[in-house]
Amino acid sequence: MRALYPLKFEPIYKDKVWGGRRLKDLFARDFDPLPNCGESWELSGMKGNISRVSNGFLAGNELPELIEVYMGDLVGEKVFGTYGTEFPLLFKFLDTDADLSIQVHPDDSLARERHQGRGKTEMWYVIDAEPGAEMILGFRKDTSAEDYLHHLRNKSLKDILHVEKVKAGDVFFIPPGQVHAIGEGIILCEIQQSSDITYRIYDWDRPGDDGMPRKLHTEEAMKAIDFKARDNKVEYPKQDNAPVELVKSPYFTTRMIRFDKNIQQDYVFVDSFVVYVCLEGKCMLKYHGGSEEIRAGETILLPAEINNVQLTPDASCRLLETYVV
Numbered sequence: 596m597r598a599l600y601p602l603k604f605e606p607i608y609k610d611k612v613w614g615g616r617r618l619k620d621l622f623a624r625d626f627d628p629l630p631n632c633g634e635s636w637e638l639s640g641m642k643g644n645i646s647r648v649s650n651g652f653l654a655g656n657e658l659p660e661l662i663e664v665y666m667g668d669l670v671g672e673k674v675f676g677t678y679g680t681e682f683p684l685l686f687k688f689l690d691t692d693a694d695l696s697i698q699v700h701p702d703d704s705l706a707r708e709r710h711q712g713r714g715k716t717e718m719w720y721v722i723d724a725e726p727g728a729e730m731i732l733g734f735r736k737d738t739s740a741e742d743y744l745h746h747l748r749n750k751s752l753k754d755i756l757h758v759e760k761v762k763a764g765d766v767f768f769i770p771p772g773q774v775h776a777i778g779e780g781i782i783l784c785e786i787q788q789s790s791d792i793t794y795r796i797y798d799w800d801r802p803g804d805d806g807m808p809r810k811l812h813t814e815e816a817m818k819a820i821d822f823k824a825r826d827n828k829v830e831y832p833k834q835d836n837a838p839v840e841l842v843k844s845p846y847f848t849t850r851m852i853r854f855d856k857n858i859q860q861d862y863v864f865v866d867s868f869v870v871y872v873c874l875e876g877k878c879m880l881k882y883h884g885g886s887e888e889i890r891a892g893e894t895i896l897l898p899a900e901i902n903n904v905q906l907t908p909d910a911s912c913r914l915l916e917t918y919v920v
Contacts (some may be wrong), residue, residue, distance in 0.1 A: 597652060599665060600896040602889045604646040604658070611801055615692035615783060619724070622688075622892025624795050634689055637894035638870060640682025640789055650887070656906035658682050663675035671867040672897035681907030682791060683919060684771060684847055686872060686894055688722075688787040694797040695777045697731060697752060698807070701819045702771035706792050708876035709815075713773045718829075718842045718849060721765040722874055725780030731756045733773050733825040740822060745750055747813070752797055759828065766829040766841050784872055786917055788846050794819055849915050854878075855911040862902045867918040869897040881905040889914070 604858040614633025618624040638658075639646045653661065659680045667675045676684065682877040700715035707713070735757045756774065757797035759767075761781065769775055774796065777783070779825070803809040815906045828856040831839050831851065838856060852858065862869055871880070877890040880897075881887045882904045887894050889912075897904065 596664075596817055598884055599900055600651055600654065601667060601882065601892065601901070602648050602661075602896040602898070603650040603887075604638055605637060605649045607644050607646065608632050609634040609636065612809075613691055613693040613695050613779070615690035615782075616860075617690050617723075618688060618892075621782060624892065631692065632690060633692075634687050636685065636687050637681075637872065638684070638686040638896060641685060641791060645786075649742075665898070668900040669678045669868065669898045671865070671919065673866045674868065674899070680790065683786050683789050684758060684870070684917065685789045685791075686917075687786075687787075688868060689781070689783050689785055691777055691779050692746045693801075694799060695778045695855060697756070697774060697776040697796045699774050699792070699819050700771050700790070700793050700903055701792055701794060705771075706790065707820055708916075710792055712792055713788050713790045715788050715790040716771055716844055716846050717769045717785055717794060719765075719769065719777070720768045720841070720874070721761050721763055721767075721781060722784060723782040724761050724765075728761050728780040729778045730759050730761055730767070730781070731774070731776040731778070732767065732769075733757050733775065734822060734824045736824050738822045738824075740820075742818065743820070743822065743850050748799065748917065750797075750901070754916070757824065758883050766826045766831065767828060768842050768844070770821075770825075772819055773825065773827065774820060775827075784874065786842075786847060786849055786872075787916070794813070794854055841915075843920075846919070848920055849917045850912045852906070852916055854906065854908055856908070858906040860904050860906065860916075862897075862899075862918070865918050865920065866898050866899065867920065871895050871897065871915045872915040872917075876914045877909045877914040878914070879907040879909075881907065884890050904919075
């Protein structure tokens with residue numbers, strides 16, 4: 596069997612009622628004939644949205660097929676033992692030209708009970724934000740279900756929610772149960788459990804593409820919502836030429852690597868694949884079998900069997916590094 600190598604994938608573009616067109620300019624993306632690209636799924640094992648390899652001799656192969664053949668060599672023995680051929684994470688870029696709906700996601704237990712699926716733990720890295728851009732992140736203070744329903748019925752829900760002004764470089768961790776909404780004028784990278792279960796709570800009374808109001812999930816959301824106030828913003832040191840941990844959860848660990856000189860990365864301690872999302876600049880990823888360039892806007896999957904790499908920047912580069920522990 597031929598040796599694995601760092602894998603790139605064909606993006607899966609999705610137009611949304613709130614989607615923008617800025618990924619064309621930011622990352623030179625061609626999503627025509629879609630009217631917009633609200634989401635670009637960069638790496639996905641979700642049924643109906645399976646990523647295909649775009650580089651090397653495995654080009655055209657789908658991600659679950661590769662996991663079935665290469666198993667732990669691709670995703671790590673522990674990951675394969677837990678998830679089998681299911682890829683556990685989903686990587687996206689989002690571009691918002693209008694506010695997203697106020698929504699919430701279930702945890703593993705509720706998702707398994709209702710949908711035979713997985714919950715949705717996620718994180719956001721803000722790549723760009725227009726002046727005044729904001730997000731909704733949970734409640735201003737601990738809230739009762741009765742108070743929540745009162746404001747929902749009176750269309751004053753935003754009055755009891757925490758609104759945060761955002762800027763490029765901000766990081767947020769969103770656990771299941773956290774009510775949230777991404778505002779307009781934001782481009783971000785989202786890293787999450789492999790799940791697309793969303794309960795839409797309020798959608799600003801706007802019509803969908805068919806001219807009708809989009810479906811709300813008021814009853815379904817009630818059991819999922821965490822009514823406690825929580826701080827979702829991740830504070831992290833601005834450090835160059837060394838990984839900086841942003842998020843560590845039971846589902847994934849994500850670190851920032853911002854560098855302007857060669858970086859050696861040793862993954863012997865990680866029984867997992869590693870995913871790099873390039874946010875800025877470009878670099879050369881060198882490994883025992885060759886090298887692969889990564890440019891801004893590209894996502895690359897480093898197989899678990901590749902334990903040592905050198906990252907060589909062209910001037911400066913910024914990556915998000917994610918793996919499962």
